[in-house]
Amino acid sequence: MSNLLESDVVEAVLEAGVAAGSEFVEIFVEDVARRSVSLDDRRIENLASSRDRGVGIRAVVGDRVGFAHTSDLTLESLLAAVETAAAAAVKGIEPSPGVSADPQPAPAISPTVQIDPAEVPAADKVALVRAADEAARAEDDAITQVSARYAETRRRIQVANSDGVRSEDDQTRTQFSVTAVATGDAGQQTGSESIGNSVGFELFDRNDVTELARHAAQRALTKVNARPAPSGTMPVVIGPGSGGVLFHEACGHGLEADLVKKGASAFAGRVGEKVASELVTIVDDGTMPDEWGRYAVDDEGRPAARNVLIEKGVLKDYMWDGLRARAERRPSSGNGRRQSYRHLPMVRMTNTYLAPGDQTPEEIIAGVDDGVYVARLGGGQVNTSSGDFVFGMTEAYMIRDGQIAEPIREGQLIGNGPKVLQMIDAVGNDFEMGPPGTCGKDGQGVPVGDGVPTLRVTELTIGGTSA
Amino acid sequence: MxxxxxxxxxxxxxxxxxxxxxxxxxxxxxxxxxxxxxxxxxxxxxxxxxxxxxxxxxxxxxxxxxxxxxxxxxxxxxxxxxxxxxxxxxxxxxxxxxxxxxxxxxxxxxxxxxxxxxxxxxxxxxxxxxxxxxxxxxxxxxxxxxxxxxxxxxxxxxxxxxxxxxxxxxxxxxxxxxxxxxxxxxxxxxxxxxxxxxxxxxxxxxxxxxxxxxxxxGLIGSAKPESATVDLVLDPQLSATILGLTAGTLGGDRINKKRSPFVGREGESIASPLLTLSDDPTDARSVGAASTDGEGLACRPVPLISAGVLESFTWDSYNARKAGTRSTGSAVRGTRGLPTPGVHALSASAGTAGSLEDLISSVDLGVYVYSLAGLHSGVNPVSGDFSVGVEGRMIRDGSIAEPIGECTIGSTLQRLLLDISAVGSDRTYMPSGVAAPSMIVSGVRLSGI
Known part of the structure; x- marks a missing residue:
């Protein structure tokens, strides 16, 4: 891949930043092209494409960061940006040189995709969303509405800093989602499915969108016949895959070094302590091949890594970005990410999962007399400082006498992250990654993956709508 | 430029x-x-x-x-x-x-x-x-x-x-x-x-x-409350949240696609007679006020709910043509996205029930809501099903009591609108662009222990 910015321009800007008094200067160049096709109400509703290219320049003095970004890539504009960034950082502070530099990572780049989506004719993408529409509608007459969306992103980045980092990456992501609406006597219900990988159009050689559409339709049909979820506290078995979002939200965020350092985490100061059941091992792994949250280098130019956060219940380490790691004189864990060149990097997760155990899913369910089985967990919200969370259940069933029983709908799972970690009493030998996600933090969204095996929590609160 | x-x-x-x-x-x-x-x-x-x-x-x-x-x-x-x-x-x-x-x-x-x-x-x-x-x-x-x-x-x-x-x-x-x-x-x-x-x-x-x-x-020492049927007291910000969700279900795109609990219900009573709701982008006191909409048409006042009766949906030009009506100047968009119908400056009329303190003192058993969590996953804009986490303070015999958390309220958007039992006189313009008063929603199921 050719550099987005010529190296003499990069060096000139870095030099200017240092000359202006910065202890650390970084240039982040990004070029993103997106295309999407969406279908709704039997109609190809929208074909859209977008292009974004720009540079974010960060200058650091002490704990102060000056940041300026521009979509104008001329040397003149970049020098103005680095002056602005450095001036903001230097303001009123004497530089204190001598902070140790990060070791320079080996150059790395994401593998070339097999089929570049940009080379695939639009007609093929249109055919995919149509096929999903037809398959979902064919599933049952009660399916009254279908929407489907295809999207591709190619993001090329280049990072250089005054510590000697010179990195680049070329990231392609392809995704597909379908939502079906079923209408019954009790009103309308929706069912959704989505897939997404850090791969090209070969995603559709590996996945059949008509099967995905049928699953979405079945989920809507199940819910239309479901009764409202009960309310109360009971044992909950979470099925493989989508439950990973719970650990991402309720535990992962509390293990991000920026939140920990500000005392905004329930896990602050607890490395080496037992914070979870012995059955719990949680890993964040930016190197998982093809996964949605994968990359070769992070948005600070450091290689992605596999980081064990909790091992057999014991807190091993937090996740780090370059700036916090630099201040602590330790290596970054490759978790410095940003939504775009317009944003400052911060500590973010990649692919976060709870490692499988050795019980079969059947054994785990059989251990519950009266509880809830969550086949699919939806979106949620967490208060990172208290650890309290709320998640929607998008497909769930009652468990009665050790068997999965009737479906329930529209309930929320309420609990506390650190408490839930202690209350996991069974972990399955199955494992799946969940659907592709977008993690939001301080207004920035980045693609993330998560996954879990089947697992059981001794007690969670279900907030249902049944009387 | x-x-x-x-x-x-x-x-x-x-x-x-x-x-x-x-x-x-x-x-x-x-x-x-x-x-x-x-x-x-x-x-x-x-x-x-x-x-x-x-x-x-x-x-x-x-x-x-x-x-x-x-x-x-x-x-x-x-x-x-x-x-x-x-x-x-x-x-x-x-x-x-x-x-x-x-x-x-x-x-x-x-x-x-x-x-x-x-x-x-x-x-x-x-x-x-x-x-x-x-x-x-x-x-x-x-x-x-x-x-x-x-x-x-x-x-x-x-x-x-x-x-x-x-x-x-x-x-x-x-x-x-x-x-x-x-x-x-x-x-x-x-x-x-x-x-x-x-x-x-x-x-x-x-x-x-x-x-x-x-x-x-205010949340220090918060604990999971006992399940009960309670009155929710919402300050103007929380009222705005509920009314914003309501306005979201009144978009003409959702109506055309039959993805709203209010499809075909114009002229019907869908809310308490205490509720009057409109979108008024011509009111310059709202930061949501605008001269023209996302398609360049003049913004104009759009009555949505008058004394509980559903008056109108919001329309952009495409959805209006499809439904055989006219745009209400309600297209919203960013430069980089396509227009869709929505609201610019949502406005709920003031009631006569006094201040937030007056509302709180009128409640025997209730929750003074600090925040609602999980609105994205917990509110289904198609069915209206509503199940969200809540943090706040219990209200007992008209006074603010212990803090609560780790609990949910369950209902439907349709039910919440009908059960508005008091609307305050404290209508406030908020930085979100919404103007709303405090409200009480009665008889809501709180799930805790």
């Missing part, structure tokens, strides 16, 4: 349209600055210029769209061809098209405050530091501030189309936010305070500080 310069650029690009093409060109440019402070010092200071363009082309009823984060002339010309390419594969739709000018004249809304452009770096930093310091000094239980920010922006936009639309717009904005941390045994409680306006003088810093302190310290 000035609105006039943007108008010239958009007109230039729109002139590339062929005889058989409809084209709409939206362009915008602006600058923003944001300072974050932590521990008595600047954590980051960000300044940026940004621009964007979005081009919509319709050929033979086929629509295509392309956008970019730049105003470079060659790239804009490239967008025209991208939009045309995209249109080739779209489905022909007899209703597709850009907005045709109608006979409603825009009401001039001045959203520009020179004062905002005069802010200096030192002033921004001083304001953010002061918010942080006031929160830290404001209460013994406050142990930290996760972040305090001060942000301001100014920008201009222009929209030009082959139908003869020529609209411009410019605005300034300022906001400040703080997240307070209060120690609560082994855990901590977060309190979020935020306010904004068009100029620094419109930002209510006292509100930000008091809100962050009150919300974090």
């Amino acid at each position: 000035t609105p006039e310069e943007l108008l010239v650029l958009a007109t230039d690009i729109c002139s590339l349209a062929g005889d058989d093409e409809q084209m709409e060109v939206a362009v915008s440019a602006g600058s923003s600055t944001s300072v974050r402070v932590y521990g008595g010092d600047v954590e980051s200071y960000t300044s940026a210029d940004s621009s964007g363009a979005g081009i919509r082309v319709i050929v033979d009823g086929r629509e295509g769209f392309a956008s970019a984060g730049t105003l470079d002339r060659p790239i804009l010309e490239g967008l025209v061809s991208d939009a045309r390419d995209n249109a080739m594969f779209a489905e022909p739709d007899p209703f597709a098209g850009i907005a045709e000018p109608d006979d409603v004249d825009p009401v001039e809304v001045d959203a520009w405050r020179e004062e905002t452009l005069e802010l200096t770096a030192d002033e921004r930093i001083a304001r953010a530091l002061e918010v942080e310091r006031r929160v830290l000094d404001g209460h013994d239980a406050i142990t930290g501030v996760r972040t305090a920010t001060f942000s301001d922006a100014h920008g201009a936009a222009a929209l030009v189309s082959t139908a003869g639309i020529r609209a411009t717009d410019r605005s300034t904005s300022v906001s400040s936010m703080v997240q307070a941390l209060a120690v609560d045994g082994e855990r901590s409680q977060t309190g979020f305070g935020w306010h904004g306006g068009r100029a620094p003088s419109e930002v209510d810093f006292d509100f930000i500080v008091e809100r962050a302190i009150g919300r974090s310290t």
Whole structure:
């Protein structure tokens, strides 16, 4: 891949930043092209494409960061940006040189995709969303509405800093989602499915969108016949895959070094302590091949890594970005990410999962007399400082006498992250990654993956709508 | 760039349209600055210029769209061809098209405050530091501030189309936010305070500080409550949240696709007679006020619910054509996205039930709601099913009692609207653009222990 910015321009800007008094200067160049096709109400509703290219320049003095970004890539504009960034950082502070530099990572780049989506004719993408529409509608007459969306992103980045980092990456992501609406006597219900990988159009050689559409339709049909979820506290078995979002939200965020350092985490100061059941091992792994949250280098130019956060219940380490790691004189864990060149990097997760155990899913369910089985967990919200969370259940069933029983709908799972970690009493030998996600933090969204095996929590609160 | 310069650029690009093409060109440019402070010092200071363009082309009823984060002339010309390419594969739709000018004249809304452009770096930093310091000094239980920010922006936009639309717009904005941390045994409680306006003088810093302190310290010792049927007391911000969700289900796109619990219910009573709700972008007191909508048509007042009766949905031009009605000037969009029907300046009428304190003292068993969690996953805009997490304080015999958390309320949006039992006289314009009073919603199921 050719550099987005010529190296003499990069060096000139870095030099200017240092000359202006910065202890650390970084240039982040990004070029993103997106295309999407969406279908709704039997109609190809929208074909859209977008292009974004720009540079974010960060200058650091002490704990102060000056940041300026521009979509104008001329040397003149970049020098103005680095002056602005450095001036903001230097303001009123004497530089204190001598902070140790990060070791320079080996150059790395994401593998070339097999089929570049940009080379695939639009007609093929249109055919995919149509096929999903037809398959979902064919599933049952009660399916009254279908929407489907295809999207591709190619993001090329280049990072250089005054510590000697010179990195680049070329990231392609392809995704597909379908939502079906079923209408019954009790009103309308929706069912959704989505897939997404850090791969090209070969995603559709590996996945059949008509099967995905049928699953979405079945989920809507199940819910239309479901009764409202009960309310109360009971044992909950979470099925493989989508439950990973719970650990991402309720535990992962509390293990991000920026939140920990500000005392905004329930896990602050607890490395080496037992914070979870012995059955719990949680890993964040930016190197998982093809996964949605994968990359070769992070948005600070450091290689992605596999980081064990909790091992057999014991807190091993937090996740780090370059700036916090630099201040602590330790290596970054490759978790410095940003939504775009317009944003400052911060500590973010990649692919976060709870490692499988050795019980079969059947054994785990059989251990519950009266509880809830969550086949699919939806979106949620967490208060990172208290650890309290709320998640929607998008497909769930009652468990009665050790068997999965009737479906329930529209309930929320309420609990506390650190408490839930202690209350996991069974972990399955199955494992799946969940659907592709977008993690939001301080207004920035980045693609993330998560996954879990089947697992059981001794007690969670279900907030249902049944009387 | 000035609105006039943007108008010239958009007109230039729109002139590339062929005889058989409809084209709409939206362009915008602006600058923003944001300072974050932590521990008595600047954590980051960000300044940026940004621009964007979005081009919509319709050929033979086929629509295509392309956008970019730049105003470079060659790239804009490239967008025209991208939009045309995209249109080739779209489905022909007899209703597709850009907005045709109608006979409603825009009401001039001045959203520009020179004062905002005069802010200096030192002033921004001083304001953010002061918010942080006031929160830290404001209460013994406050142990930290996760972040305090001060942000301001100014920008201009222009929209030009082959139908003869020529609209411009410019605005300034300022906001400040703080997240307070209060120690609560082994855990901590977060309190979020935020306010904004068009100029620094419109930002209510006292509100930000008091809100962050009150919300974090007010939750200390919170526990899961016993399940019960309660009255919810919502302050203007929380009322605005519920009413905003309601307005979301009244969008003409959802109605056409039959994805709303209120499809086909115009003229029917869907809410308590105490509720009157409209979208009024001509009310300049709202920061959501605007002269023209996302398709360049004049913004106008849209009555949504009058004394509980459903009056109207919100329509953009495409959905209005499809439904056989006229646009209500309700298209909302960013430069880089397509317009959809929505609200600009949602407004609920004041009631007669007095202040928030009056509402609280009228409740025997209730919850004074601090925040609702999981609105995204817990509210189904198709069925209206509603199940969200709640934090706040119990109300017992008219007084604020113990703090609660880790619990949910379950209902439906339809039920909540019908069960509004009191509307306060304290209608407030909020920095979100919504104007709303406090409200009580009666007989809601609270699930805890």
